[in-house]
Amino acid sequence: MRIAMIGTGYVGLVSGACFSEFGVEVVCVDKDESKIERLLRGEIPIYEPGLDKLVTSNAEAGRLSFTTDLKEAVKGADAVFIAVGTPTRRGGGHADLSYVYAAAREIAEAMDGYTVVVTKSTVPVGTGREVERVIRETRPDAEFDVVSNPEFLREGSAINDFMRPDRVVIGAETDRAREVMRTLYRPLFLIETPILFTSLETSELTKYAANTFLAAKITFINEMADLCEKVGADVHDVAKGIGLDGRIGKKFLHPGPGYGGSCFPKDTLALVQTARDSGAPLRIIETVVDINAKRKRQMADRIVEFCGGSMQGKTVAILGLTFKPNTDDMRDSPSLDIVPALIDAGATVRAYDPEGMDEAKKHLDGVVYCSGAYEAMDGADALVILTEWNEFRSLNLTRVKSLLKEPAMVDLRNIYDPKQMADQGFRYQCVGRPLRKAD
Incomplete structure (x- = not known):
């Protein structure tokens, strides 16, 4: 079986690599020539544990390839997955579907036989019908079905989520399309993964x-x-x-x-x-x-209050910048609100993240980026944990005390135990737990 994956972002690259691991021949397509060149050299543009080995092994086996030539990739494919971005449109909360519809038009022009066109991108209800209309308008003679197959991948554990999912949701409305999707997901049938077949609208809304x-x-x-x-x-x-x-x-x-x-x-x-x-x-x-948007600012205010109500002349060490551990993804991370608020209040921010530093530098100005956790806290007035990376869970607290101007920590992920921190002599603040004062 042969498929084309349009888009080599997080969803497209992970899904394409995992399908190739199932034995499917996968061609991943992207307009970004530099990204494709990197992938052809074996360089992975995103951080996801295990993805580099998965891509390398399947590329070497000839099951996974990369190209900028959409027409050639779609030609002869049993299924073509649309896995392009659907960011929030400026000026409102609507999803920007321009990339989805552009991909649909290009797919329509390239199809040379019956093809199942699958929306893997997260799209609002009604998108599948519009994709169908776009393809039909572009190629009235085309033989195809449109299917919705949303992803449920957690960054940091995406490969396991794909290989051993809680369920697979497929919006398909013809027997022919359902059979193509059953064949693709056959390895998951063998481990008795629940496969839910629905209408297009139901599948889109379920995600x-x-x-x-x-x-x-x-x-x-x-x-x-x-x-x-x-x-x-x-x-x-x-x-x-x-x-x-x-x-x-x-x-x-x-x-x-x-x-x-x-x-x-x-x-x-x-x-x-x-x-x-x-x-x-x-x-x-x-x-x-509304609550989530306000909470990030409240966390910044909490840090300011912890530091005595003023950040003028204060240095804060920030550990963790990504929105969660085991990813380099900075999109809508709490740090994007908290760090600028601290800088605007007059603080010097020294920060470290195990994988997110390069991405963070694109979004956060005025930050002193450090090469390690202890370097970040050297001479700081307070230490703030924003992301619960494993390496932050067992810091040498004696060393931490020796580096900070005073033993003060704001733990926004509740990694540490309040009693232990009090016993170690820390002024410590966490989220939603009773505190003990340091002796």
């Missing part, structure tokens, strides 16, 4: 419903953490107490500075706009969006 529900869950536990601080409760115990309820589940109940990344921020906005346009506004998700 948004999943992401916005998780965003709401994160927002809920963040607000609960604020209440815990007021009443003296421990949000971790509250999370465990409700998470053990099978109807709720324990995942996404960890408090922090707010959600970020490539999916939750833009998908919540896009669903809010779709709902408003459809005359069925989603008040819960509108509130989630």
